[in-house]
Amino acid sequence: MTLVLLFVILFFLLIAGAPVAVALGVSSLVFVLLDGLPPVVVLHNMVNGINSFPLIAVPFFIMAGHLMNTAGITTKIFAFARAGVGWMYGGLGHVNVGASVVFAGMSGAAVADAGGLGNIEIKAMREAGYDTDFSVGITAASSTIGPIIPPSLPLVVYGVIADTSIGQLFAAGLIPGMLMAFSLMVMVGFYAKVRNYPRDERFSISVFARAFVQAIFPLFTPIIIVGGILFGIFTPTEAAIAAVVYSMFLGLVVYRTLTFKRILRVSMDTVETTASIMMIVAASTIFAWILTANQVAQMFATELLGFTENKTAILLIMMLVVLIVGCFMETIAAITILTPVLLPVAITVGVDPxxxxIILILNLMIGLLTPPVGMVLYVLAKVSDVPFERCVVATAPFLIPLVAVLLMLTFIPSLSMWLPTTLYR
Structure with missing residues (x-):
């Protein structure tokens, strides 16, 4: 009965508009008090939840993304992608995807991609005569590549909660991220044919070479981060610090676009974003501890396996659960709550952690594109000055290729497991 009350209070607070961290913390505190446990248990578990060395990477990856945006590096990335793939029909749509792939290797966050590149991409597409719904839709969908291609903030949090190698998770995200990009480019090609979208500009070796030279230093960022992690030069935490140092070097020395005021603003934004994430992680930890202590995962596994022992059916059911939760809950909170419940079931049916x-994070990324909590849609509604409801409709068709990739990854494990198996096992 007390466990039922835990979920009732949680959902009531969420529906009432309380912050996720508050909803998780208050519902957990009520459970602890009703169960006769000392309140200090809540604080103890919350502190232990964020007392993790890999989580140090979170503020540094956040700061690196903010520095890239503030220093104007996103503009150079967009220009490079435009010179590389703008010659294709529907060129700026392909540029949109290509720029997101490059930026993914720097920020690791979908919202950072949408906020940083989104304004540049949508403005350029509007000026070139592209429909607003197409511009907003492809910008939203391509931003979800960020948390799949390393570095990835959600994968760092998942690795901590699941006690899984973050290096292997980063390696596992490379091929799926490229599959997402390819599928979205196929969708762009379809739109270009149906709506007769033009090429952006003809391919020119001189233009491409010039754009490459201007973007060469930013392009080294994902090489430093991803290559350093995959080849054992950095731990993910050290790579995050290296990303900040390199971003500062670009902004202060190479491009000289960073000032003391801008660095101060970036630092304050980083503190604010990090505090929000850490509060969610801390509150989710006590909530997950309650679920674990009351054997909710075991009960869920028993009920699910009692319903069916078919691996395919179980995976589909779990993915449906994640998709529904992702529509209503912020990504980090969803990871910390769902992982302790679903991961044991996945391991039971033979799914590698x-x-x-990878499939959990991709599923939750799709949730970022769906109401009522779709954060990417809210960001794009702000930067594009398009109503939220219209953003939802514009993004809906682009869910098709993303769901198709999700199903491929779910049922063809080698797509995500080949690289980590080759490098680490």
């Missing part, structure tokens, strides 16, 4: 992490 690394593989499960």
């Amino acid at each position: 690394v593989h499960f992490g």
Whole structure:
């Protein structure tokens, strides 16, 4: 009965508009008090939840993304992508995807991609005569590549909660991220044919070479981060610090676009974003501890396996659960709550924790594109000055290729497991 009350209070607070961290913390505190446990248990578990070395990477990856945006580096990335793939029909749509792939190797966050590149991409597409719904839709969908291609903030959090190698998770995200990009470019090609979208500009070696030279230093960022992690030069935490140092070097020395005021603003934005994430992680930890202590995962596994022992059916049911939760809950909170419940079931039916992490994160990324909590849609509604409801409609068709990739990754594990198996096992 007390466990039922835990979920009732949680959902009531969420529906009432309380912050996720508050909803999780208050519902957990009420459970602890009614169960006769000392309130200090809540604080103890919350502190332990964020007392994790890999989580140090979170503020540094956040700061690196903010520095890239503030220093104007996103503009150079967009220009490079435009010179590389703008010659294709529907060129700026392909540029949109290509720029997101490059930026993914720097920020690791979908919202950072949408906020940083989104304004540049949508403005350029509007000026070139592209429909607003197409511009907003492809910008939203391509931003979800960020948390799949390393570095990835959600994968760092999942790795901590699941006690899984973050290096292997980063390696596992490379091929799925490229599959997402390819599928979205196929969708762009379809739109270009149906709506007769033009090429952006003809391919020119001189233009491409010039754009490459201007973007060469930013392009080294994902090489430093991803290459350093995959080849054992950095731990993910050290790579995050290296990303900040390199971003500062670009902004202060190479491009000289960073000032003391801008660095101060970036630092304050980083503190604010990090505090929000850490509060959610801390509150989710006590909530997950309650679920674990009351054997909710075991009960869920028993009920699910009692319903069916078919691996395919179980995976589909779990993915449906994640998709529904992702529509209503912020990504980090969803990871910390769902992982302790679903991961044991996945392992029981033979799913590798690394593989499960990739399909879990991709599923939750799709949730960022769906109401009522779709954060990417809210960001794009702001930067594009398009109503939220219209953003939802514009993004809906682009869910098709993303769901198709999700199903491929779910049922063809080698797509995500080949690289980590080759490098680490």
